Amino acid sequence: MPEFSGSQMQSQSLAQTLVQSQSAGPSTGAPPHGVLQGYDAAGLFCEMLRPGQPTHPALSLLLSRLAAMPIESLRRRAADAERDLLERGITFTVYSDATAIDRILPFDLIPRVLTPPEWRQIETGVIQRVRALNMFLHDIYHEQKVLKDGIIPRELVLGNAGYCHQMIGFGVPFGTYVHVCGTDIVRDETGRFMVLEDNARTPSGVAYVVENRHMTLRVLSDLMTGLSVRGVDEYGLRLHHAMAEIAPQSVLDPQVVVLSPGIFNSAYFEHVFLAREMGVPLVEGRDLLVEDGQVWMRTTAGLAPVHTIYRRIGDDFLDPDVFNPDSMLGVRGLMEAWRRGSVAIANAVGTGVADDKAVYAYMPRIIRYYLSEEPIIPNVETHICAEAEALTYTLDNLEKLVVKPVAESGGYGLIIGPHATRAQLAEFRERLKHNPANYISQPTVKLSVSPTLTDEGVQPRHIDLRPFAVTGKETWVLPGGLSRVALRKGTLVVNSSQGGGTKDTWVLA
Amino acid sequence: MSATLEAPRIAHLIARHAEGTLWLARYMERIENLARLLDVTNTFARDADDTRNWLTILRINGDLEAFYAKHTEANLASVAAFYVLDRDNPTSVQAAIQSARENARTLRALISTEMWLQINVFSSRIRALTAADLLPDHFTATCGMLKEGTQAHTGITEGTFYRDQAWHFYMIGRYLERADQTTRLLDTRFHALAPQAAAGDVEIDAGQWNALLRAAAGYHAYRREHPNGYHAVEVAGFLLANGAFPRSVGLNLMQIEWHLTQLRTRYQLRGTRASLERLDELNATMTHRNVADMVNGKLSPFLDYVQREIAALHADIIEGFCR
Numbered sequence: 001m002p003e004f005s006g007s008q009m010q011s012q013s014l015a016q017t018l019v020q021s022q023s024a025g026p027s028t029g030a031p032p033h034g035v036l037q038g039y040d041a042a043g044l045f046c047e048m049l050r051p052g053q054p055t056h057p058a059l060s061l062l063l064s065r066l067a068a069m070p071i072e073s074l075r076r077r078a079a080d081a082e083r084d085l086l087e088r089g090i091t092f093t094v095y096s097d098a099t100a101i102d103r104i105l106p107f108d109l110i111p112r113v114l115t116p117p118e119w120r121q122i123e124t125g126v127i128q129r130v131r132a133l134n135m136f137l138h139d140i141y142h143e144q145k146v147l148k149d150g151i152i153p154r155e156l157v158l159g160n161a162g163y164c165h166q167m168i169g170f171g172v173p174f175g176t177y178v179h180v181c182g183t184d185i186v187r188d189e190t191g192r193f194m195v196l197e198d199n200a201r202t203p204s205g206v207a208y209v210v211e212n213r214h215m216t217l218r219v220l221s222d223l224m225t226g227l228s229v230r231g232v233d234e235y236g237l238r239l240h241h242a243m244a245e246i247a248p249q250s251v252l253d254p255q256v257v258v259l260s261p262g263i264f265n266s267a268y269f270e271h272v273f274l275a276r277e278m279g280v281p282l283v284e285g286r287d288l289l290v291e292d293g294q295v296w297m298r299t300t301a302g303l304a305p306v307h308t309i310y311r312r313i314g315d316d317f318l319d320p321d322v323f324n325p326d327s328m329l330g331v332r333g334l335m336e337a338w339r340r341g342s343v344a345i346a347n348a349v350g351t352g353v354a355d356d357k358a359v360y361a362y363m364p365r366i367i368r369y370y371l372s373e374e375p376i377i378p379n380v381e382t383h384i385c386a387e388a389e390a391l392t393y394t395l396d397n398l399e400k401l402v403v404k405p406v407a408e409s410g411g412y413g414l415i416i417g418p419h420a421t422r423a424q425l426a427e428f429r430e431r432l433k434h435n436p437a438n439y440i441s442q443p444t445v446k447l448s449v450s451p452t453l454t455d456e457g458v459q460p461r462h463i464d465l466r467p468f469a470v471t472g473k474e475t476w477v478l479p480g481g482l483s484r485v486a487l488r489k490g491t492l493v494v495n496s497s498q499g500g501g502t503k504d505t506w507v508l509a
Numbered sequence: 510m511s512a513t514l515e516a517p518r519i520a521h522l523i524a525r526h527a528e529g530t531l532w533l534a535r536y537m538e539r540i541e542n543l544a545r546l547l548d549v550t551n552t553f554a555r556d557a558d559d560t561r562n563w564l565t566i567l568r569i570n571g572d573l574e575a576f577y578a579k580h581t582e583a584n585l586a587s588v589a590a591f592y593v594l595d596r597d598n599p600t601s602v603q604a605a606i607q608s609a610r611e612n613a614r615t616l617r618a619l620i621s622t623e624m625w626l627q628i629n630v631f632s633s634r635i636r637a638l639t640a641a642d643l644l645p646d647h648f649t650a651t652c653g654m655l656k657e658g659t660q661a662h663t664g665i666t667e668g669t670f671y672r673d674q675a676w677h678f679y680m681i682g683r684y685l686e687r688a689d690q691t692t693r694l695l696d697t698r699f700h701a702l703a704p705q706a707a708a709g710d711v712e713i714d715a716g717q718w719n720a721l722l723r724a725a726a727g728y729h730a731y732r733r734e735h736p737n738g739y740h741a742v743e744v745a746g747f748l749l750a751n752g753a754f755p756r757s758v759g760l761n762l763m764q765i766e767w768h769l770t771q772l773r774t775r776y777q778l779r780g781t782r783a784s785l786e787r788l789d790e791l792n793a794t795m796t797h798r799n800v801a802d803m804v805n806g807k808l809s810p811f812l813d814y815v816q817r818e819i820a821a822l823h824a825d826i827i828e829g830f831c832r
Contacts, residue, residue: 088622089614089629255521263614275618281523282618299521300674300830301778 034067035074036451041460045191045448047112053191056115058227058508065223066110066451074109074453077219081107084218090211092266106501107212108452109220112463112483119230119479119507121193122185125377126467127475128367130181133200133354134471135370137177141167141350151369152362153386153437156406160359162201162352164315166322170339172348173246174473179310179346180239181469182206182482185377187448194380194445196464198363200355201347202312205482205502206468207273210235212504228509230479235468236277239310242472243278246344247307254307256280257297259288261313261329271312278310285313290333295343308344309334315349358384358406361440380445386437394441395432398425401441403432418444450503452485462486463503480505517673519776524831526619527678529612531826533620534682536609537628540602541659542690543592546724548652551585551645553720563588568697570600589643593651602655606635621669624662631658674776677768681826684768688761689819694724695748696812699741718744725756742804746797749815758815759795762788765822772830780829784822791818 041049048063082104085091091102114122139146140157147154157163182203184196213232216224240256247254260271262284275282287297288306296303311318317327319334337343353359359366361382367375383390385403394401399417415428432439449460467481483503546569550562563583567573572591575598580587596603610632617625634654642651663683670676698721718739722728725748734751735743751757766788773781794815803811 087630088626089617258618263611268614272617281521281526283523284525287523287525297521298524300524300527300678300772300780301521301776304521 035069035071035458036063036067039451039458039460041449043189044446044460044462045187045189046460047187047448047450047463048110050191056508059113059115062111062113062223062227069223071457074458078107078109078453081109081215081219084215090208090269092269093264095264105208106487107215108461108485108487108501108503109216110451110453110458111216111223111504111506112450112465112485113506113508114480115508118193121376122465122467122481123477123479125193125195125375126181126183126469126477128371128373128376129183129195129198129363130178130469130471130475132363132367132370133178133181133198133351134175136366137348137351137354138172138175139370140353142169142171146366146369149369151365152359156358156362157353160353160356162350162354162356164350164353166335167348167350173344174471176246176471176473177348177351178354179242179246179348179471180206181471182466183469185465185467185481186380186445187465189446189448191448193377195363195375195377196380197357197360198355199466200351202314203466203468204267204270204312205466206235206478207270208502209468209478209480209482209505210273210277212502216504224506227506230507230509232478232480235470235478236274236279238470238476238478239274240278240280242470242476243308243310243344243346245472246346248341248344251307255297255305256308256310257283257288257306259283259285259309259311259313259331261317265312267312274310274312285327285329285331288331288334290331290337293337293340293342295331295334295337306343308346310346315352318345318349356406357404358440361406380442383441385432385439385441390441391432391436394439395429397441398429398432400443402444403428403439403441405438406440416444450483450485452487452503454487454489456489459489461489465505479507516775517671520673522674522678526616526675528827528831529615530619530675530678531682531685531823533609533612533616534679535686536605536612537659537662538683538686539690540605540609541656541663542686543600543602543605544652544655544659545726546694547589547592548649548656549720549724551589551648551652553716553723559584565697566592569693572598572600575600585645585648586640586643589648590640593638593643593655594640602635606632616675619675621665621671623665623669627658627662627665631662634658674772674778677772678830681765681768684761684764685819685823687756688758688765689816691725691748691756691758691761692812692815692819694721695745696809696816698724699745699808699812715739722747727754727756730754742801745804745808746800749800750795750797759792762792762795766792769826778830780826782829784825784829787818787822787825791815791822 045051048059050059085104085107086102089102091104094101094103136146140163146152147157178200180203182199182205184199185193186196187193210232243256244254247256256278257280258271258275258278260268260282262268265271271282281297283297289296289298289303291303295306295309297306313329316324317329319330319332320327321332322335323330334343334345335349338345360379361384364375364379367373383394385391385394394403398415399420401417402414403417404414413428413431415424417425420428447462447464450463451458452461454461463483463485465481465483468478470476470478483505485501485503487501546566550566560583563585564573566588567576567583576583576588576591580591591598591601593602595601596607598604610628613620613625613628635658638651641647666679670679719728721744722731727747730753731744731747734747747754748757750759752760754760766785769781769785769788772778
């Protein structure tokens with residue numbers, strides 16, 4: 001399955017956070033008709049009907065076009081899209097002993113729409129968050145003021161598995177550590193946006209954003225006719241620009257490469273996409289070597305210097321000299337070359353500490369601390385059980401909360417209160433009391449829905465959003481992002497391995 | 510290319526990708542050759558000794574031992590299964606398309622999206638073939654599908670593949686494979702035909718010559734060139750030294766030389782010395798006069814030499830650019 005995040009664990013967290021609404025009641029939007037006849041979001045926030053929100057003319061037009069579309073036509077287009085994805089190889093490969101099967105990530109035709117004010121909030125909110133993440137990373141690898149001022153517990157940062165001691169005192173251009181950031185955002189039943197998690201290591205999924213738009217244009221362009229939707233084709237240009245910005249200053253025309261683990265990686269299609277969109281070579285570790293403190297690639301003309309590496313392999317595999325000595329995927333001596341300033345690496349090493357679940361809980365405070373601003377997009381309300389008041393609250397409300405272990409700090413097991421038995425709750429209560437610092441708790445969120453083509457017709461299905469931010473000197477956010485949808489009724493899991501699909505995301509101009 | 514046109518930007522080509530491009534072309538070309546050979550054997554090479562005809566294909570590919578480890582008799586069903594369906598046979602269509610697709614996946618950021626899409630769809634079609642597709646009533650259609658698929662690939666490549674360094678390596682791979690296949694074809698078929706040729710051309714079974722030329726996709730061109738009939742010397746000369754026949758060994762070697770020279774002059778690549786020297790020598794032997802000399806009893810050792818040199822040429826190119 002494609003890893004839509006820096007780690008396996010993170011991709012599960014949406015399911016851990018969200019519980020489906022039990023509430024009912026008709027939405028207040030225009031009465032659904034045509035294929036939307038009988039569509040009922042049951043009190044959840046519907047991204048298309050938008051109860052209680054001002055209508056946008058483009059959205060009304062889209063809605064009426066969609067409603068007028070016969071269901072057979074939608075199904076035919078969906079079948080075309082599916083075949084097209086397979087033929088184009090917009091797939092991930094599942095390997096077993098003897099076979100390799102190409103799977104597609106299901107594409108739902110019905111787009112998810114964001115209005116200009118909504119997008120303004122997301123865009124500024126993501127930029128703010130990326131700024132704070134970079135300042136935080138710079139600080140914890142230098143002065144550590146945030147620790148000295150007691151904003152976040154020292155142990156949580158310095159003892160974190162994502163904290164990289166080799167990064168201490170090492171400066172990166174423009175203070176940018178997180179060059180590509182994927183911020184997972186959800187929406188509650190009132191339509192309020194909330195950040196669910198940050199992906200600051202090697203977030204994936206951006207290829208699907210662009211390919212989904214191309215797919216819409218191929219199979220559903222009549223739905224889009226005359227509507228002003230912001231384009232997504234700039235991504236490669238913007239990324240290349242940022243990669244060139246961070247290259248060593250002395251180089252006029254820097255050589256950028258995309259470093260992939262190779263064709264067996266589940267996200268390989270995206271690596272191809274990125275190299276192609278940037279117009280740069282797609283390399284593997286074996287194509288690179290370090291000599292005299294400089295990174296070189298093996299070309300038909302001999303060795304050629306490399307100035308920026310957009311790497312899509314994890315920290316642990318990057319340099320067998322420094323990290324996992326058994327790694328065959330990385331480049332021996334890469335860290336030393338980086339330290340000497342002859343090459344730039346994106347994302348920087350050691351960003352994993354910033355997208356840790358426990359650190360996430362502190363993000364609103366981190367934003368206030370560095371920027372003296374309120375978070376533009378709030379976190380999902382999070383109680384840090386290490387703090388007495390939060391622990392008491394969590395213990396008192398366990399049956400209503402989701403309690404998660406903080407990542408990679410020794411905690412294990414989580415509990416979804418509303419789904420747990422009395423015995424499970426009792427047992428968990430003891431575990432929590434025994435080691436409160438290992439846990440955070442969050443209320444269950446009634447995730448927003450979007451009309452989605454299913455076997456039972458057009459039905460509401462839960463979705464989330466992952467915008468992608470590219471940062472060199474400045475931060476730019478790709479308009480829209482990856483909207484993941486839980487295709488199975490009632491499920492909250494939008495992860496691709498468990499029945500998750502994606503939608504095209506339209507930002508209205 | 511006119512000097513007034515803009516030359517492609519000198520972008521570096523990863524050595525591993527150059528090698529992959531060369532192999533991609535070879536594997537695709539191999540499928541076409543194999544399909545044509547199977548089809549022609551089934552259609553035109555029928556005579557009293559059916560087994561002998563099917564054995565020819567096994568000889569061309571050096572597969573006698575591997576084949577008899579799995580099958581007891583060489584006939585349409587067994588040989589076609591061995592070459593079209595058998596995934597464990599490294600010389601099968603299945604193995605070739607799998608390798609071609611794997612190379613294409615590796616090169617996906619480099620080749621055109623249309624090339625990738627076609628290979629991807631074509632490979633699923635090949636993977637879906639079953640024994641039913643090899644039955645006598647359907648076999649020609651199956652071979653036609655394989656030929657058309659590779660020819661579509663060739664056409665798409667011609668029309669969409671950007672002609673910088675990688676394209677030159679691709680073309681070198683295609684011509685290496687063609688030269689190699691024609692040499693093998695001539696070597697195995699000529700054995701059966703040469704003794705008769707020595708006895709006098711009148712005795713020659715026109716059907717066998719016909720099959721040989723069709724297997725190389727050269728039958729009509731040969732008729733046009735030599736309307737009076739088949740002569741061993743002329744057929745060998747046509748397949749080895751003709752300057753217009755797309756699958757003649759000599760023409761393919763000349764085209765390789767042109768591409769290598771382009772890599773040297775346009776891209777200033779220095780790895781061409783060994784391969785160009787070897788080509789020089791090999792090209793010198795591809796004359797009609799030399800071939801005529803060889804046909805009198807020395808053709809087989811000569812073809813062995815050519816095959817070895819083609820393999821060495823491939824190795825020189827890999828050594829010169831990709832190591």
